[in-house]
Amino acid sequence: MEQAEARKSLVTRAPYGRRPEGQAAELRELGKVRMQTRSLSVHYGTAVGVHDVTLPIYNQQITALIGPSGCGKTTFLRALNRMHDQTRGARVTGQALLDGEDIYAPKIDPVIIRRRVGMVFQKPTPFPTMSIYDNVVAGLKLVGIRNTALLDEVVERALHQAALWDEVKDRLRNPGGSLSGGQQQRLSIARALAVEPEVLLMDEPTSSLDPQSTMRIEELMAELKTQVTIVIVTHNMQQASRISDHTAFFYVGDLVEFNPTRKMFTNPDEDRTEDYITGRFG
Amino acid sequence: MNLKRRHWRDRLMLGVLSAATVLVLIPLFIVIVYVVVQGIGALNGDFFTKELGSPARAQMGQETGLVHTILGTMVVDLLALLLAVPLGIGAGIMLSEYPDHRLNPLLRLLNDTLNGMPAILKGLLAFALIVKPMGTFSGFAGAVALAFVMLPIIARTTESALMIIPWSIREAGLALGLPRWRVVLSTIIPTARVGLMTGILIAFARAAGEAAPLLFTSFGNNYLPSHWSGWLLGPVDTLPQRLYSLAISPYKQWHEMGWAAGIILLSMVIVAFVIGRLAWSGSRVAKR
Numbered sequence: 357m358e359q360a361e362a363r364k365s366l367v368t369r370a371p372y373g374r375r376p377e378g379q380a381a382e383l384r385e386l387g388k389v390r391m392q393t394r395s396l397s398v399h400y401g402t403a404v405g406v407h408d409v410t411l412p413i414y415n416q417q418i419t420a421l422i423g424p425s426g427c428g429k430t431t432f433l434r435a436l437n438r439m440h441d442q443t444r445g446a447r448v449t450g451q452a453l454l455d456g457e458d459i460y461a462p463k464i465d466p467v468i469i470r471r472r473v474g475m476v477f478q479k480p481t482p483f484p485t486m487s488i489y490d491n492v493v494a495g496l497k498l499v500g501i502r503n504t505a506l507l508d509e510v511v512e513r514a515l516h517q518a519a520l521w522d523e524v525k526d527r528l529r530n531p532g533g534s535l536s537g538g539q540q541q542r543l544s545i546a547r548a549l550a551v552e553p554e555v556l557l558m559d560e561p562t563s564s565l566d567p568q569s570t571m572r573i574e575e576l577m578a579e580l581k582t583q584v585t586i587v588i589v590t591h592n593m594q595q596a597s598r599i600s601d602h603t604a605f606f607y608v609g610d611l612v613e614f615n616p617t618r619k620m621f622t623n624p625d626e627d628r629t630e631d632y633i634t635g636r637f638g
Numbered sequence: 639m640n641l642k643r644r645h646w647r648d649r650l651m652l653g654v655l656s657a658a659t660v661l662v663l664i665p666l667f668i669v670i671v672y673v674v675v676q677g678i679g680a681l682n683g684d685f686f687t688k689e690l691g692s693p694a695r696a697q698m699g700q701e702t703g704l705v706h707t708i709l710g711t712m713v714v715d716l717l718a719l720l721l722a723v724p725l726g727i728g729a730g731i732m733l734s735e736y737p738d739h740r741l742n743p744l745l746r747l748l749n750d751t752l753n754g755m756p757a758i759l760k761g762l763l764a765f766a767l768i769v770k771p772m773g774t775f776s777g778f779a780g781a782v783a784l785a786f787v788m789l790p791i792i793a794r795t796t797e798s799a800l801m802i803i804p805w806s807i808r809e810a811g812l813a814l815g816l817p818r819w820r821v822v823l824s825t826i827i828p829t830a831r832v833g834l835m836t837g838i839l840i841a842f843a844r845a846a847g848e849a850a851p852l853l854f855t856s857f858g859n860n861y862l863p864s865h866w867s868g869w870l871l872g873p874v875d876t877l878p879q880r881l882y883s884l885a886i887s888p889y890k891q892w893h894e895m896g897w898a899a900g901i902i903l904l905s906m907v908i909v910a911f912v913i914g915r916l917a918w919s920g921s922r923v924a925k926r
Contacts (some may be wrong), residue, residue, distance in 0.1 A: 431719060467816070481810035483825045547814065
């Protein structure tokens with residue numbers, strides 16, 4: 357019990373920094389809007405990657421972003437935790453609100469935003485020199501959390517959540533790179549979960565995985581929904597229809613349609629959406 | 639038919655590459671053998687324990703050696719490493735990890751200039767910066783001159799060692815809410831450590847063999863300093879510069895000692911490489 361308290365203070369409160377109270381608590385309720393973009397555009401030099409996207413992301417639900425390659429899904433996703441700050445020549449205009457606060461406001465520290473809005477990439481990215489254990493708690497250890505009991509607990513919880521615990525519990529000190537591709541991806545997910553993000557962005561997390569690992573990660577997302585708000589980019593429309601609550605269809609940098617997934621896949625508003633979903637193009 | 643030809647070509651190519659390798663290794667082998675054959679006779683106990691003194695000592699068969707040179711080389715080279723490694727790695731990190739920083743064009747220009755500058759000019763630079771104000775030749779001035787030799791090599795190799803680390807590793811770190819400097823320090827540098835070590839060793843090997851920048855900085859000395867501060871603040875003997883002055887001296891005995899100095903210099907570089915490699919691979923195993 358004491359440990360749980362310690363975790364709360366160290367993991368949840370400290371790294372996340374200031375959070376707006378009151379209004380935010382209300383927003384956090386099930387089904388309320390957690391993030392919201394307003395006329396969000398991403399420019400690469402003079403080219404526009406994503407154009408004028410206004411989209412709500414609902415709390416504790418899964419929002420899927422679908423569309424053909426190069427349509428701006430990933431570009432949009434990366435705008436939600438200020439990953440474009442690191443891309444040379446990329447510029448973001450418009451707003452992206454997290455709990456009602458614009459993450460692109462001048463006074464906002466992108467490091468704190470990325471703490472609250474985690475990300476899992478298309479390819480597994482274990483830190484090559486670190487053990488499985490150290491990979492999972494990298495986000496905690498490297499900001500100075502040294503409490504071994506706490507770290508042990510986080511490792512076990514995060515690896516359980518990522519459905520990897522049973523496979524690696526006896527070799528936590530082995531290098532992260534010694535795992536198979538699917539295991540590495542689940543390790544990357546565990547690492548992202550270890551810092552307890554409020555929103556988790558997943559960029560085609562299962563595209564390099566076999567069907568069994570894919571299934572496990574989909575199950576994982578369904579479980580995580582109760583704690584984390586998830587946005588997932590996927591090429592796999594069956595996946596979008598299986599796991600998501602809302603779906604957004606992107607086409608050449610525009611948001612074509614955003615609707616509850618059930619409606620999107622049975623009776624979409626837009627012809628282009630229907631064409632894409634039924635495989636007439638894309 | 640076609641397959642047979644391809645197979646034959648493959649064999650031919652392998653043969654050409656092997657021949658080229660051997661061709662590269664032959665001169666190296668000749669140098670090592672020749673140096674060892676010429677110098678081995680002068681390697682005795684005195685060589686490692688006595689100072690050189692005047693040429694008369696060698697000619698009259700009195701005790702003479704290069705202990706002050708061997709120690710002096712270690713002092714000057716290690717001090718040069720101490721100066722050049724943090725600065726060089728820092729510059730390499732700057733160039734690779736903060737490519738858009740305002741200072742980088744200037745840094746790159748300076749580094750390229752320093753890299754292309756003849757070593758003797760670096761000695762002149764250290765002479766103007768250290769020897770003139772201090773009013774004396776010194777081991778410290780020699781170390782500064784050698785640091786100028788090492789600096790651009792370390793910066794360059796650090797930059798390229800960091801550049802080959804996939805960008806995705808950096809993004810993975812940033813996505814955990816880690817600050818940029820922390821990502822570089824704790825994920826990128828450990829991943830690139832073999833490359834960094836190689837750069838440091840190459841820089842060391844290169845600088846350890848330089849005589850020119852030392853001629854008017856550490857200058858040379860036939861004797862051990864009378865006080866320990868003399869290693870830093872007074873003229874200090876170093877192997878390449880001693881090798882040069884032994885070789886141009888008119889004394890047969892000193893020529894042989896010059897060859898022996900060559901053996902020591904070669905061994906120092908080889909030992910440094912072996913230790914560097916072992917230390918690095920050892921640290922990988924030891925890390926849990």
